[in-house]
Amino acid sequence: MWYVIQTHTGEEDKLVAIIKRMVPKDCYEECFSIKRERFRKIGGKYEVELYPLFPAYVFIVTEEPKRMFLELKRVPKLTKLLGDQQDSFFCVDEEEERFLRSVQDKEHVVRRSLVEVDAQGQIVWADGPVGIYFDRIVKQRLRKRYVWIEQEFLGKKREVYLGIRLKEDEM
Numbered sequence: 001m002w003y004v005i006q007t008h009t010g011e012e013d014k015l016v017a018i019i020k021r022m023v024p025k026d027c028y029e030e031c032f033s034i035k036r037e038r039f040r041k042i043g044g045k046y047e048v049e050l051y052p053l054f055p056a057y058v059f060i061v062t063e064e065p066k067r068m069f070l071e072l073k074r075v076p077k078l079t080k081l082l083g084d085q086q087d088s089f090f091c092v093d094e095e096e097e098r099f100l101r102s103v104q105d106k107e108h109v110v111r112r113s114l115v116e117v118d119a120q121g122q123i124v125w126a127d128g129p130v131g132i133y134f135d136r137i138v139k140q141r142l143r144k145r146y147v148w149i150e151q152e153f154l155g156k157k158r159e160v161y162l163g164i165r166l167k168e169d170e171m
Contacts, residue, residue: 002061002092002100004154005072009055015075016058023071028062034100036110037163039145053110053160054153059100065091096153103129103162112163117142129162142166 007015012033019031034057035050042049062068092100103110113128121142126134136149138159145166148159 002059002097003065004090005058006056007058012052012058018075022075027068027071028060030061032108033058034104034108037112090154099151102132112165115164130164
């Protein structure tokens, strides 16, 4: 099952590295943060960079949550285990896990989706994650190359940024 740890924004990769170094490998299957491709203008040029999909969250896949919880208490950079009771932390529910698996690749990166836009500038078709969750788009920013979709995550409705690319970007 997937569990969530909260850390400081920007510290996700450091925490993953510390956990991989300090927590016994037989305690968990995988530890990662999910990244998304983001289109940004840097130094006058447009570039694609990786940015956390959920800033400040790290995911752990384990079948031994109690043991993992105790091991994580020894990790110095850990700021908060998201949990609803003592000696426990939040488990990502099945629907949330399905969503997360459907939008990311094996490297835990949410790639930009190719979209087609009509004459009014509205997205009419998309592949990838945006295509899967097309009906959940609540806002689009074509110039910035992203959409927001609404998704339930950890018991709250959240706006999740997903990157897009236009056909003209491919030329």
